[in-house]
Amino acid sequence: MTIAKDKKAQEAAWSWRARKAKNAARKGKPARFIPYRSTIRDLSDAAVRSICKRGVPGYDPWRDRGSWGAYRFDCDLARRAIIFVEEELRLAKPPSAGQPFILERWQRAIFGNLFGWVDKKGLRRYRQGLIYIPRKNGKSALTAALLLYLLIADDEDGAEIFGAASEYKQASLIFDHARGMVAANPELRDLCRVLAGQSKSIQIDRGSHWPTYRVISSKDDSAHGFNVHAAVIDELHTQPDSKLLDALVTGTGARSQPLVLMVTTADYSRESCCNEQRDYAEQVRVGTIDDPTYLPVIYEVDPEADWRKPATWRKANPNLGVSVNQEYIEQACRRAVVSVAEENTFRRLHLNQRTEQCVRWLQLEQWDKCGGALDLDVLRGSRCYAGLDLANTTDIVALVLFFPDCGNAVLPFCWIPEKKIETARADRVPYEKWRKQGVIEVCRGECIDQEQIRNRINDLGAEYGFREIGCDPFQAWKIMTELRGDGFEITDVRQSFQSFSPACKELEMLVIREEIRHGGHPVLRWMAQNITVEIDSCGNFRPSRSNSASKIDAMVSLLMAMRLWIMARGSSVYEERGVLTI
Numbered sequence: 001m002t003i004a005k006d007k008k009a010q011e012a013a014w015s016w017r018a019r020k021a022k023n024a025a026r027k028g029k030p031a032r033f034i035p036y037r038s039t040i041r042d043l044s045d046a047a048v049r050s051i052c053k054r055g056v057p058g059y060d061p062w063r064d065r066g067s068w069g070a071y072r073f074d075c076d077l078a079r080r081a082i083i084f085v086e087e088e089l090r091l092a093k094p095p096s097a098g099q100p101f102i103l104e105r106w107q108r109a110i111f112g113n114l115f116g117w118v119d120k121k122g123l124r125r126y127r128q129g130l131i132y133i134p135r136k137n138g139k140s141a142l143t144a145a146l147l148l149y150l151l152i153a154d155d156e157d158g159a160e161i162f163g164a165a166s167e168y169k170q171a172s173l174i175f176d177h178a179r180g181m182v183a184a185n186p187e188l189r190d191l192c193r194v195l196a197g198q199s200k201s202i203q204i205d206r207g208s209h210w211p212t213y214r215v216i217s218s219k220d221d222s223a224h225g226f227n228v229h230a231a232v233i234d235e236l237h238t239q240p241d242s243k244l245l246d247a248l249v250t251g252t253g254a255r256s257q258p259l260v261l262m263v264t265t266a267d268y269s270r271e272s273c274c275n276e277q278r279d280y281a282e283q284v285r286v287g288t289i290d291d292p293t294y295l296p297v298i299y300e301v302d303p304e305a306d307w308r309k310p311a312t313w314r315k316a317n318p319n320l321g322v323s324v325n326q327e328y329i330e331q332a333c334r335r336a337v338v339s340v341a342e343e344n345t346f347r348r349l350h351l352n353q354r355t356e357q358c359v360r361w362l363q364l365e366q367w368d369k370c371g372g373a374l375d376l377d378v379l380r381g382s383r384c385y386a387g388l389d390l391a392n393t394t395d396i397v398a399l400v401l402f403f404p405d406c407g408n409a410v411l412p413f414c415w416i417p418e419k420k421i422e423t424a425r426a427d428r429v430p431y432e433k434w435r436k437q438g439v440i441e442v443c444r445g446e447c448i449d450q451e452q453i454r455n456r457i458n459d460l461g462a463e464y465g466f467r468e469i470g471c472d473p474f475q476a477w478k479i480m481t482e483l484r485g486d487g488f489e490i491t492d493v494r495q496s497f498q499s500f501s502p503a504c505k506e507l508e509m510l511v512i513r514e515e516i517r518h519g520g521h522p523v524l525r526w527m528a529q530n531i532t533v534e535i536d537s538c539g540n541f542r543p544s545r546s547n548s549a550s551k552i553d554a555m556v557s558l559l560m561a562m563r564l565w566i567m568a569r570g571s572s573v574y575e576e577r578g579v580l581t582i
Helices: 007-013 015-026 045-054 075-088 105-116 139-152 168-183 186-191 243-250 273-286 310-316 326-338 340-349 364-368 418-422 431-437 450-464 477-485 497-512 522-530 553-569 573-577
Strands: 071-073 117-119 128-132 160-165 192-195 201-204 212-217 230-234 259-264 294-298 358-360 385-389 397-403 409-417 441-443 468-471 489-492 531-535 541-545
Touching: 045 075, 045 105, 075 105, 075 139, 105 117, 105 139, 105 294, 128 273, 139 160, 139 168, 139 186, 139 201, 139 212, 139 230, 139 259, 160 168, 160 243, 168 186, 168 192, 168 201, 168 212, 168 230, 186 192, 230 243, 243 259, 259 273, 273 294, 310 326, 326 340, 340 358, 340 497, 340 531, 364 497, 364 522, 385 553, 397 450, 397 553, 409 418, 409 450, 409 522, 409 553, 418 431, 418 441, 431 522, 441 450, 450 477, 468 553, 477 489, 497 541, 497 553, 522 531, 522 553, 541 553
Parallel strands: 128 259, 128 294, 160 212, 160 230, 230 259, 385 468, 409 441, 468 489
Antiparallel strands: 071 117, 192 201, 201 212, 358 531, 385 397, 397 409, 531 541
16 A cells, blocks of 8 residues: 555554544644655655665665565555655754755665565564665764664564664764654654663653663673664674674564664774674675575775775765765865875775774875974973883883974984893894984993983973973883972873874874974984874774884874873864865
8 A cells, every 4th residue: 555645544554643643632732743845655666666676785685585475575664664764753963953854865775675675474574784884974863763763663562672882972872863853753752751861762652561762882781681673783893892793683582573783884804793794794795695684785985996086985975965075075085195094094984995903104205304403402492392101111211302383393312221232133223323323322231220211301301491291101100200209290191092193193294294393313213114003993093013123112202292282282283274185
């Protein structure tokens, strides 16, 4: 039966709407319906089938519908799901807050296939699926709409529905969209009980059996006790392991038509549950694995494609020009062209390509262009920030001074134990040459002499006028305590993504634009050559090294000093001014 447009037919088709209309009539209030704004009702059955057949990249749902007609496509059920979104839900977040959620063609294909396909008993065909799509393509709004449809219109008695993520905060972002969509519709607002406290949930009043949508994270120890009707796991690539996914899938055993969806951006090249699901989905998509109950929605760019071309971007971003700003992608691409680390981030987060988690960072040719001479007389008395790396007392210790008012001048001081010079040939590092050049200082014995370094820092503090030092407290508590006693202000700068990412991005831009001067210091140059960056799931950086023999202590100290500068200023210039055209 084609769903009619008149009010009575709508009430008959939607049990929850009919009930709410009756309750409103008893109270003397007219039932309110969202104005009709969708064209999905006007499309023929052939057009609906075409959207669902061609709307999932590289996958034909009709090819895998099973032997002997095990599954059939019901156009009315597909329309029903799409109508619910487009006529009942409004977007909750700017810039489109308050506007009806009119689905794009690719989004209609997802809803139509998920809820239009049924078996001979009329139960849902698809039980699992992967929506593999880059950032900013409207995943959060789409996921919220899926969860609300499963909660309100799936007619499952006592449904337990879960919106999951690695972190509770991430899962709550989807909940905020869903809560806003409920609040924007008076009918849904009356129907739903929204609990927005510490344990976030939305419940439907259906007598003794309340369908409930709950927010959970991978840290939820009760996941194995759930009776799961449906679950959506957001950003699967951030899951530490497959425990949450396994718990949710095994929790569906008692349900007649459960659904577990995974919505994610690409992961790194590593062993992970995200990559396992991506590889499985790909095999289902091309027909290597026969699984008609798994929906593979994969938007990505072929590794061999030219990632600099706008035509390539569109293959991975179906919402390019809608929720994905074209100008933003162009600017991000320009940065990626001149930065290996930014290329890594751009290709993974915006083109959905797997990339390495650690990449070489600064190009030595660019670094050498910043080797202008330093005038120490000018530096003395200028504003200065200091970073101290003292993680290993048997290796290199570095103090680096950063002068933002003097052309972003960098002045490093390094110490090694005398024993280290004996290993120079094996390590293939010219420590003896550097000692003769006066660019590295030697402490007698096998370990760093912290008292010698403390005295030297006091002398440098008096000479250059700095009083604040950034330092990681790991293995450095003793000298930090003594330096505080000497009158220095010691600031903890832990080696986390949160601490280092703004400084990493700032330093990278300064090097690319040749707006930093390091005087060609040979030890610092060697460490700039050694340094790599590790990139987290959100595209944040922190320094790393390619192997155990590669030292980066002075570069870490420089980043600590720059972190103090950024903290004093309140934000990164990179954050304030946005991406620069290069």
